[in-house]
Amino acid sequence: METDELTPPVIALSGLTKRYGLGDAEHTVLDGLDLTIDKGEFIAIMGPSGCGKTTLLNILGLLDRGDDGDYELDGRNVETMTSAGRARIRSNQIGLVFQNFNLVSRLNVIENVALPLTYQGKHKTKRLQEASKMLGTFHLSEREYYMPWQLSGGQTQRVAIARALVNNPSIVLADEPTGNLDSRSSHVIMEELADIHRRGNTIIMVTHNPDLTSYASRVIHMVDGRIDSDTKAPRPKKGELAPKKPLGTKRKPAKKPRKTKARKS
Amino acid sequence: MRLLITNHLANAYESLRANRLRTGLTVLGVTIGIASITVVLSLSAGATKIIGDQVAQAGGAIAVVRPGSPDHDTQVNNITATLAGAQPTSSLTQQDVSDIGNIPGVSAVAPLMLIGGNVTTGSTTPNDAEILATTPSLTDIVSLPMSDGQFIDSVTNKDTAVIGTQLAVNLYGTDQAIGRTFHTHGMTFTVIGVLKLTNTPVNYNNVDFDHAAIIGIDSGKAFNQGVASIQQIDLRASNDSKLASVVDQVNKKLSSNHQGEKDYVVLSGDALAHPANELFYTVAATLTTIAGISLLVGGIGIMNIMLVGVSERTREIGIRKSLGASNTHITWQFLIESLAMSLGGGLTGYVIGYLVAFGVARTFLTFDPVFNWTIAGLSFGISLLVGLIFGLYPAVRAARKDPIEALRQYH
Numbered sequence: 263m264e265t266d267e268l269t270p271p272v273i274a275l276s277g278l279t280k281r282y283g284l285g286d287a288e289h290t291v292l293d294g295l296d297l298t299i300d301k302g303e304f305i306a307i308m309g310p311s312g313c314g315k316t317t318l319l320n321i322l323g324l325l326d327r328g329d330d331g332d333y334e335l336d337g338r339n340v341e342t343m344t345s346a347g348r349a350r351i352r353s354n355q356i357g358l359v360f361q362n363f364n365l366v367s368r369l370n371v372i373e374n375v376a377l378p379l380t381y382q383g384k385h386k387t388k389r390l391q392e393a394s395k396m397l398g399t400f401h402l403s404e405r406e407y408y409m410p411w412q413l414s415g416g417q418t419q420r421v422a423i424a425r426a427l428v429n430n431p432s433i434v435l436a437d438e439p440t441g442n443l444d445s446r447s448s449h450v451i452m453e454e455l456a457d458i459h460r461r462g463n464t465i466i467m468v469t470h471n472p473d474l475t476s477y478a479s480r481v482i483h484m485v486d487g488r489i490d491s492d493t494k495a496p497r498p499k500k501g502e503l504a505p506k507k508p509l510g511t512k513r514k515p516a517k518k519p520r521k522t523k524a525r526k527s
Numbered sequence: 528m529r530l531l532i533t534n535h536l537a538n539a540y541e542s543l544r545a546n547r548l549r550t551g552l553t554v555l556g557v558t559i560g561i562a563s564i565t566v567v568l569s570l571s572a573g574a575t576k577i578i579g580d581q582v583a584q585a586g587g588a589i590a591v592v593r594p595g596s597p598d599h600d601t602q603v604n605n606i607t608a609t610l611a612g613a614q615p616t617s618s619l620t621q622q623d624v625s626d627i628g629n630i631p632g633v634s635a636v637a638p639l640m641l642i643g644g645n646v647t648t649g650s651t652t653p654n655d656a657e658i659l660a661t662t663p664s665l666t667d668i669v670s671l672p673m674s675d676g677q678f679i680d681s682v683t684n685k686d687t688a689v690i691g692t693q694l695a696v697n698l699y700g701t702d703q704a705i706g707r708t709f710h711t712h713g714m715t716f717t718v719i720g721v722l723k724l725t726n727t728p729v730n731y732n733n734v735d736f737d738h739a740a741i742i743g744i745d746s747g748k749a750f751n752q753g754v755a756s757i758q759q760i761d762l763r764a765s766n767d768s769k770l771a772s773v774v775d776q777v778n779k780k781l782s783s784n785h786q787g788e789k790d791y792v793v794l795s796g797d798a799l800a801h802p803a804n805e806l807f808y809t810v811a812a813t814l815t816t817i818a819g820i821s822l823l824v825g826g827i828g829i830m831n832i833m834l835v836g837v838s839e840r841t842r843e844i845g846i847r848k849s850l851g852a853s854n855t856h857i858t859w860q861f862l863i864e865s866l867a868m869s870l871g872g873g874l875t876g877y878v879i880g881y882l883v884a885f886g887v888a889r890t891f892l893t894f895d896p897v898f899n900w901t902i903a904g905l906s907f908g909i910s911l912l913v914g915l916i917f918g919l920y921p922a923v924r925a926a927r928k929d930p931i932e933a934l935r936q937y938h
């Protein structure tokens with residue numbers, strides 16, 4: 263009880279339901295989801311297309327609302343929050359990577375990445391510095407002043423991820439963040455997410471690639487708006503906060519392509 | 528919050544620059560509106576200044592009585608109201624004139640009766656002559672130096688007249704006009720004096736003395752079925768400090784003469800200096816109407832273009848919200864854009880307005896438009912208001928968009 267009160271789960275869903283359409287056309291996209299996610303978990307959500315993964319992430323990211331059931335974020339019911347309060351959480355706590363990237367087409371790469379910092383009230387020079395640093399991490403330094411339409415699919419995706427991570431979110435919601443990437447680039451991204459995870463943040467990622475679930479501490483399979491299976495990777499509880507050993511072994515496949523890259527260049 | 532203002536400004540600049548033509552066309556209404564207002568106000572202030580200078584030059588202690596109700600004493604009303612003196616019959620009488628003359632502290636009083644009709648030599652008929660019937664004491668109030676001859680006085684004949692230099696030239700081709708004659712209303716007048724060129728077509732008497740033929744009040748009455756239709760009574764107090772009490776007493780006296788009916792106004796100081804010229808009113812009223820319509824059209828244009836902008840950028844709004852923008856952030860983003868448009872249009876209009884005012888003044892008038900902070904402030908305030916009023920709805924509409932709905936929009 264006491265420990266529960268001290269650290270409530272980051273995310274607690276009970277009976278979360280989302281429906282679209284009316285009358286005969288009504289269909290249930292999320293069907294009474296119960297889900298508890300603790301701080302520091304790295305969750306991979308898998309499931310067939312159309313099973314409701316994106317819808318779930320949108321609700322978790324406070325962009326959308328369920329029709330039934332409860333969603334508590336850090337122990338607070340999100341329905342009781344004001345729109346300004348929700349905006350503040352999106353700004354300071356949540357990093358979103360959209361399945362379709364959603365870059366602002368009239369802003370260049372670095373401006374896109376700096377955008378979340380704007381709403382944190384940071385000065386322009388600071389914003390551009392941090393955005394530039396983040397872009398460097400994703401090997402995009404040479405593309406800073408490109409417009410979104412001048413980028414390849416993979417570059418666009420990396421920009422979207424850089425933008426999601428630039429405000430140091432404690433919860434990262436990533437919708438197929440490696441969907442368009444080759445395996446080398448995928449692992450670069452996964453390494454970055456793993457690094458954020460290692461610093462104690464929570465990651466929820468939708469993926470179709472079973473290889474990438476090896477980074478996750480928990481894998482959830484969804485079917486038709488329901489949780490079909492929910493498996494935690496077997497590892498000591500301590501390891502979650504300081505997962506040097508388990509992550510070290512899991513990082514092996516990631517290191518390999520990195521070395522190849524180093525040899526190439 | 529303050530940090531974001533510069534960000535919103537940069538944003539607005541980018542977005543307006545990206546749609547330069549659209550922005551320019553949208554802003555045109557505000558530009559024309561503010562330009563019209565600036566022309567009216569700067570020229571009105573110029574006229575006020577020149578009349579004020581004339582009054583001050585003439586010793587200052589001058590007041591005038593005009594027929595009509597006193598309810599247009601504010602500047603805005605002054606611009607839009609029709610001229611009180613334009614009504615055909617006047618409420619002022621010769622009794623009023625002599626009663627005012629008897630008030631202690633009044634050193635001089637003179638009635639002004641403007642008579643319509645032409646002045647002709649038989650062969651030449653200038654079309655811009657004005658016929659003014661008055662009394663000799665007018666020269667004690669208005670500075671009217673003679674270039675030749677003498678002013679009408681109590682011993683000069685009923686059929687003598689004093690004319691302005693320009694009228695003399697127009698009538699006779701020379702300003703050497705003493706002894707020459709002209710006809711008006713079936714009577715023949717002999718010129719006994721020619722005024723010096725005053726070059727003050729704008730003055731508180733609304734008489735261009737350079738084009739005037741000045742005759743005695745009795746002759747004037749003869750043209751009007753024996754009735755003195757007095758458009759204005761000029762009076763001078765014996766000194767500056769007495770003016771206020773004199774004006775007071777004039778008001779009292781006229782009130783009793785007119786059985787308490789307020790069908791006259793006594794003007795002194797600033798009120799006297801406001802231009803009361805009929806043409807000026809017509810032009811000012813027209814320009815003010817144009818300004819009003821332009822500002823309305825401009826405002827609606829801004830609202831329209833902002834609504835277009837909001838729907839064009841629906842997806843962007845969704846993205847910004849998903850990245851942490853609050854409703855307030857979005858409201859400001861769009862509001863600042865509409866304000867940038869209206870203020871930009873206003874600034875352009877203000878500059879253009881002055882240029883036009885200068886052009887008009889240098890071409891047609893004898894005075895320059897006046898620069899002052901009131902006009903700048905008013906132009907700024909009106910532009911700001913237009914941007915606010917017509918930008919608020921689109922901005923709020925943008926801010927109210929549901930993030931997920933906005934993100935679903937495809938372009």
Ligand SMILES: Nc1ncnc2c1ncn2[C@@H]1O[C@H](COP(=O)(O)OP(=O)(O)O)[C@@H](O)[C@H]1O
Pocket residue numbers: 282283291310311312313314315316317318935
């Ligand atoms: N705005 C919407 N209106 C109606 N149906 C929708 C809407 N958005 C999503 N859906 C439906 O909800 C289901 C789940 O969609 P989604 O969450 O995007 O699936 P996933 O991301 O798992 O592929 C799909 O069948 C989709 O057609």
Ligand SMILES: [Mg+2]
Pocket residue numbers: 315316317361437
């Ligand atoms: Mg999806």
